[in-house]
Amino acid sequence: MAMDTQVTVVMVPFVAQGHLGQLLHLSRLVSSYNIPVHYVSTTTHIRQASTRHQGWDLLAHHNIHVHEFPIPAFQCPAPDPNAKTKYPAQLVPSFEASIHLREPVFKLLTSLSASRRIVVIYDYPMASVVQDFVSLPNAESYIFQSTSAFFHFSYYWDLAGRPSPAGEEMLQQLPSTEDCFSPGALAFWNKQQVHAKNSSGELYNTSRAIEGHYFDLLHQLQVDKKRWGIGPFNPVDIIEKPDQERHKCLKWLDNQAPNSVIYVSFGTTTCLTDEQIYNIAVGLENSGNKFIWVLRDADKGDIFTGDVRRPELPMGYEDRIKEAGQGMIVRGWAPQLEILAHACTGGFMSHCGWNSCLESMSMGVPIAAWPMHSDQPRNAMLITKVLSLGIVVKNLTPANDLVEALHIENAVKKLIASEEGDEMRKRAAELRSNIKKSIAEGGVSRLELDSFIDHITRSN
Template sequence: MDRCNDVSDEVAVVMVPLPAQGHLNQLLQFCCIFSSHGLPVHYVGSAIHNQQARLRANGGLDPNKIAKIHFHDLPTPDFASPSPNPNASFKFPTHLQPTWDASQLLRHPTARLLRELASKARRIVVIHDYLMSYVVQDVASIPNAESYNFNCVSVLSMVSYMYRGLGKKFVADGELRELMPPPEGCTTDEIVKLGIAQMEHLSVRSGDIHNSNRLIEGPFIDLLEQNETAQKWKKQWFIAPILPANPNLNSKNPKNPNPCLDWLDEQPQSSVLYISFGTTTSMSEREVRELALGLEHSKQKFLWVLRDSDKGDIFSGKPREIELPEGFEERVKGVGMVVRDWAPQPEILAHRSTGGFMSHCGWNSCMESITFGVPITAWPMHSDQPFNSFLVAQVLKTGLMVREWADRGEVVNSSAIENVVRRLMASEEGDEIRKRAQKLGENVRKSAQEEGVSQMELNSFIAHITR
């Protein structure tokens, strides 16, 4: 869908996400915020990934706001879309690299679109993923255009890599320094090269926006702002949470039935452990078996989203059928529920029955869990996830580790899983962690209300771009 005729003669916002679900989703949420302020918003990507973003828009987003977004399906050359390898010992989703490489070919169609929009608006404001900096570089040649880098990862992970590049350690507390996970094994040389290729095009941007909050990452935000590299940057805004504070929990909605929400409605308050490892993690049969047995032996209620990693094109081919131990679902009937389809994660985390979240600790999942006050059992797989797990378990103390990053080469056995599930869901220790998580969530939600620190930063950014 390509609609340029409705461009305001004032300010138009253009979103350019990286084609990966966690990035598509965050920038779609951000679109809805601008839409609610009456600004025309344009979402730019391939037809495949724009369709993916719309299809998976969570129920907390207002359909009326999404309907106002102008989706521009740009032509993208064919790219390989291999299946993930669940048996790989290295969990980074290398099978998505062809998708990200192909996304770099969007530069010229993006430039044409930006020039068309700029001819009709007083100003166009381009908000892009860091790994799409190369694609939006032509902003520099458009007089009434300016660009802003949107960081979809935690500030802690950014600062960690930044200080490591300078040969420095940044955590002042000696104990925390010793506990910090090593960055080895997080990414691949290919994605690092793609990141380095973006750096020369960042100089054209007018500032940085972070999906983070000073109540969550205050000390690390301070370190980022004090860093000698960051001081050369333009203004920065920390505007999380960008997801709706009150997602739609009406599971009886005939247009959007959610059987898992119906099931949650029947469970006691804070009694259910939600399990999901996001869209870029594939687990081997052995890992799935150990997790299933650990959940069964824990005797705790659970809602498990059991899906394979996304392919580059989620609409091509059939996803892998992941087998559970024989008789498992029958044995846990009434105690646990297994979901094999796309699940409404924000609604699940906001539900009164959800009392914990076993997560890979992607930043999207962390922000959703923190915002809704749900403690995490952290099981990092790749990328920024080890740092996010450290933030949750060691800094915020709103979670427990399932597996330390240093032990990532080992399969977590069922007894270890059973133990951590019981600690979080059926112990005084878990109750205290839950109270801390609920208090933090309450404060984060308040920060997004009028006069809250996050809302004021968002207001500052909107005032800046509409000046």
Template structure:
């Protein structure tokens, strides 16, 4: 028999892909800082991997976060496919994760009697897993969207989509960049549709963004949400924004992670471009060669993460060592560093030597880069990344486009890579973009700080779920 009830308990349910788990781990940290118990649900292997990669805080020291690493059925885990940038090799993992419905329902039933209000925050692509919360009298749910508000607004309704498109000069942006054309496989598009069917059950939506970045877009979404008595919360950026010293939990002393940070310590301020394309995309050998030649010819300092995409089962034995042009690493050793393992992105972006970020423009990377005041050279691969590229380069104007979305199947030539690096790192245009990015980072950090607009919105959210 329960003698003491919490005012509120939060259950966090993540899609088991790194970019999704990472955001909800950081949100869990922010919510738990308000003395709210958070129960974090994720498949065992993926949760373990995400905690190893976590930066900015140690999950083992947060007594109000309880991890539930649940098993899922075995699934096929094919290697990444370099012929198509969308990570279809991860769909079996996503499908297997939908079998968490029964254990999640069991957890909700167990927690319900312990609290006055049980709040479920779930990834929009895990809607079917949490649907049984409706059978608990004290439970309510909030849908978390792992993408920008801009990306969601384009597809919320025809009216909101058209209003959102009007924010962009049609001369600057092609129709394809504001659509999902070519962004998903048909199989994953169906998966999204099936999971989004359950969004209507939630009381509102949560975004990893802030009003400094997307206020006009959030206002459009709020107007639409009010028609259905829903709420919108902009609680980002979730990631730590004041990295005073490198994370103690991102790697072993003396290992590759520590070595790359030590290398950055020796470089001048704003002199290095960070080149990394996330955890879901693999390049062809031909494209890798062109990137290498472009970076070498640019004669600009760089830190390049060269690794294969994550596999669904994180089987290390199957990770392919990417081959670079013969002699490349020796030739660039005085101004370039190649990192072949997962790299601590937050620590790197926060480092004063970083002056630019060549990125796939996944939302994690975008919001982390902008919160650190680092301009972006955008090279979108799939999913929401073309939309994010438009937001970053055409609306916020804190980046440049490396590769247009329309000729997405073409190999990007070395000269394009070289030109893009030089344009961002050592041109007058690049310097102006960097100034805007630095200012943007300052405004974002103020928003998250004491009495900032994001901090106040977080306090409002905590008050709402604790009512």
């Protein structure tokens, strides 16, 4: 597709895994319109994004230019499994350190200023980093909202004092923002507001095929704001790799029955206590169901430095489940998109980070929801109450109560081996079909992406 290459896009993701990956996927979509994309972050976080990238070949996209900027070293504490809340407070120092990107990002923007237009797409928490774009007459910016339209509608509903809109009574069950975020994170977010006011619109990694109703409600709240729902950004059809390049868990999956395996992963920011890990292990084994469990500690601000806690399992556990052919433990990074796309994966026990929710919906896999912090409790409500694509393992509670092994066992059985689970899989398959249509030519997400590209390449 021939497009105006005098428009240059600069992507500035937030320095956490869920954000790095989403804007890398968006870079692929934008560059497919023959628009050069410059993707920027710290040296550490570029390495992190590259190491964990999956779903398509970054090196094959010559219109995507990756810039890594060194910043002063920052000290991040180890993840604390016994913290009062599950919000990853250990990452806040790396969030604060990202302000050191301000100068190199502006230098990059200045070096690109010969373009007819510079378009800066940035995560909301990076507003202070990109603030200097306003001094360039041909630059404009767009906020990437990395969470669901449902989350954003409920956030503004919170600010309005929690009125009771017709048909939205379930919103009264949502935990407060203070229960979902740490004070340090809320303070960091609040610092961005003054700079975010200079944006020209918002991009969402979601589709009206998933949550069109909440886009409409958002528009009613803010009729003057431009917003585009152009997701899912992640590939929806996964090209199978040669056998020698496939992860060993995929080869194990090949030998299972269709829809028989539950995939268990709580993302990059969840740090569980030893007692909780023990109960998950017992619950999975006692369920009798097949499983793949990604068991790794939460990320630090720099994932490449320091010791990593290796959570312990019951004595002989790994040998026992391996000999029985019941399950597989993955201690490192797992190819989540490929696992969810596999025909033998029948469910996903998840923290309900928005990336994981979208990837699961894209692949037609229902969810056992176990939210930990941030937007996750509201995403879990969207999945379980609005879309009926999952069950609740545990709602967020301030005390982070222990989930007993028997409860986990029953949740796995319900999702994988019950009529209710089968019905959820049917609905998930229907939504996957609708999502695929939405990103195809003429589909609602594709039309919104086309609309956004038309907007940023306009002549005036």
